[in-house]
Amino acid sequence: MLLEGRKISKRFGGVQALSEVDFHVEAGSITALIGPNGAGKTTLFNIVAGAIKPSSGQTVFEGREITGLPADEICRRGIARTFQIVRPFATMTCLENVLVAAVNRHPRRPRAALEPGARDLLAQVGLADLAGQEARHLNVVQKKLLELARALATEPRLLLLDEVLGGLNTQEILQAVEQIRRLRDRAGITILWIEHVMGAIMQAADRVIVLDQGRVLTAAPPREVVSDPRVIRAYLGE
Amino acid sequence: MISSSKWIGPAVLAGMCLLPLPLGIYPQHVLIVSLFYVMMAASWNLLAGYTGQVSFGHAAMAGIGAYTSGILAAKAGVNPWVGVAAGTLLAALLGLGLGALCLKMGGIYLSLTTLAFSQILHIIIVNEYEVTRGTMGLQVPGLTAEYSKLTYYYILLAATVLVLFILYRMIHSNLGLSFRAVQNDETAARAVGVRVLHLRVLAFTVASAMAGFAGGLYGHYLLLITPEIPSLDLQFYVLAMTVIGGMGSFVGPIVGAFAINILAEKIRDYGEYHVLVFGLIALVVARFAPEGLTGVWRSLGRRRTP
Numbered sequence: 001m002l003l004e005g006r007k008i009s010k011r012f013g014g015v016q017a018l019s020e021v022d023f024h025v026e027a028g029s030i031t032a033l034i035g036p037n038g039a040g041k042t043t044l045f046n047i048v049a050g051a052i053k054p055s056s057g058q059t060v061f062e063g064r065e066i067t068g069l070p071a072d073e074i075c076r077r078g079i080a081r082t083f084q085i086v087r088p089f090a091t092m093t094c095l096e097n098v099l100v101a102a103v104n105r106h107p108r109r110p111r112a113a114l115e116p117g118a119r120d121l122l123a124q125v126g127l128a129d130l131a132g133q134e135a136r137h138l139n140v141v142q143k144k145l146l147e148l149a150r151a152l153a154t155e156p157r158l159l160l161l162d163e164v165l166g167g168l169n170t171q172e173i174l175q176a177v178e179q180i181r182r183l184r185d186r187a188g189i190t191i192l193w194i195e196h197v198m199g200a201i202m203q204a205a206d207r208v209i210v211l212d213q214g215r216v217l218t219a220a221p222p223r224e225v226v227s228d229p230r231v232i233r234a235y236l237g238e
Numbered sequence: 239m240i241s242s243s244k245w246i247g248p249a250v251l252a253g254m255c256l257l258p259l260p261l262g263i264y265p266q267h268v269l270i271v272s273l274f275y276v277m278m279a280a281s282w283n284l285l286a287g288y289t290g291q292v293s294f295g296h297a298a299m300a301g302i303g304a305y306t307s308g309i310l311a312a313k314a315g316v317n318p319w320v321g322v323a324a325g326t327l328l329a330a331l332l333g334l335g336l337g338a339l340c341l342k343m344g345g346i347y348l349s350l351t352t353l354a355f356s357q358i359l360h361i362i363i364v365n366e367y368e369v370t371r372g373t374m375g376l377q378v379p380g381l382t383a384e385y386s387k388l389t390y391y392y393i394l395l396a397a398t399v400l401v402l403f404i405l406y407r408m409i410h411s412n413l414g415l416s417f418r419a420v421q422n423d424e425t426a427a428r429a430v431g432v433r434v435l436h437l438r439v440l441a442f443t444v445a446s447a448m449a450g451f452a453g454g455l456y457g458h459y460l461l462l463i464t465p466e467i468p469s470l471d472l473q474f475y476v477l478a479m480t481v482i483g484g485m486g487s488f489v490g491p492i493v494g495a496f497a498i499n500i501l502a503e504k505i506r507d508y509g510e511y512h513v514l515v516f517g518l519i520a521l522v523v524a525r526f527a528p529e530g531l532t533g534v535w536r537s538l539g540r541r542r543t544p
């Protein structure tokens with residue numbers, strides 16, 4: 001078990017975004033996190049990544065508790081993320097965006113030594129030609145890809161993807177799914193993946209955690225989940 | 239911009255070396271004061287522009303530099319250059335201490351603490367008359383045996399080049415990548431492992447050291463150190479220069495410092511109102527041209543060459 005959440009709750013004023021959420025992610029798996037809008041998926045990511053603190057509960061990564069650690073420390077422990085609403089470093093070039101992550105992973109290595117790796121990552125996500133372009137000039141899809149390259153440059157063991165397929169066409173979705181699979185198969189990165197595109201999840205995920213109104217509805221392999229009447233009700237009731 | 243950046247630095251420097259030669263004493267004085275403000279604004283910008291933390295104690299740090307060096311020289315006969323080094327070090331230590339103390343609490347706390355620090359320092363200087371000569375001012379020796387405006391100009395110019403060089407190297411190093419990431423998006427920067435707190439403490443320490451250094455030299459230029467150096471007036475000048483010139487850009491505070499200081503000399507006749515005028519200009523700029531004069535210049539350039 002790579003990541004475990006124990007009774008995680010989060011309250012925003014009057015909104016109970018998460019209530020005693022128990023979940024886990026197996027090492028080497030692609031685990032999907034689905035649920036209707038407002039179910040609390042992004043909030044759970046924010047808690048795991050240290051962007052916000054839970055009201056109560058614990059997160060455990062590789063057997064060590066990481067609850068409430070600052071986001072940069074959690075990154076150094078091996079968890080990287082992308083943002084549902086993209087947050088590239090707008091006035092920096094694509095290459096610099098990736099380099100920020102690389103130099104903080106390897107503070108002692110000179111920039112020149114890290115640049116080839118950063119360019120490789122950009123090439124992997126198909127942004128090689130835009131390396132010198134400032135991130136603010138990219139379209140949303142390119143920004144998402146840039147965030148993926150940037151997250152990978154932190155050399156994570158667990159990658160949190162928040163709706164990376166939004167805005168892609170069918171062909172691009174297939175490529176992206178293939179790429180995410182490769183990350184797991186070749187680089188051995190465990191993936192926790194929030195996604196609305198069910199087809200992609202059916203193809204790629206080993207296990208699906210379903211959140212609804214801040215609670216875990218079920219956690220099972222994709223085939224079981226799509227035929228689960230509770231899940232169908234949660235989505236139709238939206 | 240990228241192709242011209244190779245020669246633009248040396249060209250400006252050469253120009254700056256020749257600039258005071260045909261000028262009289264008074265314009266030379268204005269330039270020397272401007273150089274002091276360039277160091278102040280550029281170093282304040284490291285903290286405010288690049289890490290988003292507003293310190294109101296930057297003028298106070300200049301005061302620490304000026305009074306440390308001044309008191310050592312006037313009371314203990316210490317060589318002014320050694321005094322300037324001591325003032326720089328003390329300002330750095332105070333920056334490190336205050337930074338470590340309140341940057342963790344985040345946001346507004348550094349602003350509040352530095353405001354308090356600045357006021358406390360002011361009170362101490364005014365009241366410890368025996369040591370500081372209060373508002374009368376402390377007479378201090380000069381940096382060189384003979385007093386010449388031109389010599390001071392070159393000393394301040396060399397100091398400014400040193401400060402700008404260090405800032406430039408910082409901003410263009412690995413560290414600088416992280417600074418710019420924080421400037422763009424703190425949350426995203428943390429998420430990729432940037433130690434935002436360390437970065438801010440470092441920025442505050444370096445900025446404070448530079449203010450102490452600038453203040454130390456400035457005091458030995460003025461020959462009379464008064465509480466006007468560590469004053470909120472001077473602090474707001476530095477703030478206005480940075481905002482008007484362009485926060486978070488390398489050239490912004492340099493342009494802002496020269497523009498505002500020279501303009502201030504022109505409208506000195508309006509007395510106290512000129513501080514008010516710059517405050518208002520800074521507000522308007524912050525609202526309508528947040529990238530300052532250099533930002534406006536850049537966007538004009540973009541429009542001309544599409």
Ligand SMILES: Nc1ncnc2c1ncn2[C@@H]1O[C@H](COP(=O)(O)OP(=O)(O)O)[C@@H](O)[C@H]1O
Binds near residue numbers: 035036041043
């Ligand atoms: N920072 C916040 N402040 C207040 N409410 C929030 C905040 N973040 C999320 N919420 C609320 O928490 C609930 C869950 O949101 P979120 O985690 O973004 O859902 P999902 O990602 O599953 O669509 C929503 O009702 C949302 O409005």
Ligand SMILES: [Mg+2]
Binds near residue numbers: 041042043084
């Ligand atoms: Mg979401």
